[in-house]
Amino acid sequence: MRRLSFGVSVLLTTTLLLAPLAAQTASRETRDEFMARARTQVEANLRLQPNTNKAKNVILFIGDGMGVATITAARILDGQQKKSAFGGEENVLSFEKFPYLAHSKTYQANQQVSDSAPTMTSIVTGSKANDGMLSVDPKVLSNDDFTGGADPANRLETILEQAEKRGMWTGVVSTARVTHATPGACYAHTPNRDWESDADLSADAAAAGFPDIAR
Numbered sequence: 297m298r299r300l301s302f303g304v305s306v307l308l309t310t311t312l313l314l315a316p317l318a319a320q321t322a323s324r325e326t327r328d329e330f331m332a333r334a335r336t337q338v339e340a341n342l343r344l345q346p347n348t349n350k351a352k353n354v355i356l357f358i359g360d361g362m363g364v365a366t367i368t369a370a371r372i373l374d375g376q377q378k379k380s381a382f383g384g385e386e387n388v389l390s391f392e393k394f395p396y397l398a399h400s401k402t403y404q405a406n407q408q409v410s411d412s413a414p415t416m417t418s419i420v421t422g423s424k425a426n427d428g429m430l431s432v433d434p435k436v437l438s439n440d441d442f443t444g445g446a447d448p449a450n451r452l453e454t455i456l457e458q459a460e461k462r463g464m465w466t467g468v469v470s471t472a473r474v475t476h477a478t479p480g481a482c483y484a485h486t487p488n489r490d491w492e493s494d495a496d497l498s499a500d501a502a503a504a505g506f507p508d509i510a511r
Contacts, residue, residue, distance in 0.1 A: 325382040333386070344395050356455075357391075358419070360412060360478050364399075405434035413489040416481035421452035428489045430481045430509070438487065442501040445487040456482050475509040484509040 367389070375387025404410040405424040414425035421431055428439050431452045436444035444450055456466040470479040475492040491497050492509045 325386060356419075358416065358478055360472075406437075411489075412477035413481060416478045417452065420454040420456065420482055423452050425452070426487075429487050430477065430484045430489055432485055432487050436487050440498055440500070441487050442498070442504060442506040445485060446504075446506060451485045454482055480509045 371387050371389050371392070372384040374389060375382075375384030378384075378387065380387060402410060402415055402418045403424070404414045404427055406426045410418075411427060413428050413430050417423065417425040417429065417431050424434055425432060426434050426437065429436065429445075431454055432445050433450040433452060436450050438444075456468075459466050466482075468474060468479045468482050470476065472478065473492065474480075475484075477489040480486075480489065480492075486507075486509055488498075488501075489509075491501065491506075494502065494508050497506060497508055
């Protein structure tokens, strides 16, 4: 009975919240306003000219956790905080103003839902990896397999390492621990994203002298 009452109250609350929103819809962006804004965007796209200059520096920004749903919510909230007359959905975030945008997908070698370690590995090496592994070949199957992780043949070369081979400077800036999975995949090669320090290594890995991520 309590569950039924809770369900009814949620339904009623939701209905009350949606009612004023539905009433506002009629006074939001008109057809002519929308068409004019869309036309302006199309015309701007047609004026784009490819930049064929040689890049001097490359900065790769990673917004960890910024999936489609999160970005959509942020776009709307930002627009509402700016007191948008149209509800916020038409707002454009700063990075959405870049001249070229694309949507990409990734997944793990052994799972559908990827964590930060194999996701970042895909970005900086171009190869899939297994759950919890940093820039290590997906044929390494266990997070405790430090021998497989130590094998040079199983190291996935990152774009930072490729740049350094060409004499370029590289660096990693992070708002998380620099040994955390997303920044760690740029420079570390380990089957276990949690081996951030000597204290985190398994007994066998520590005894074998396997390097932690910080090293």
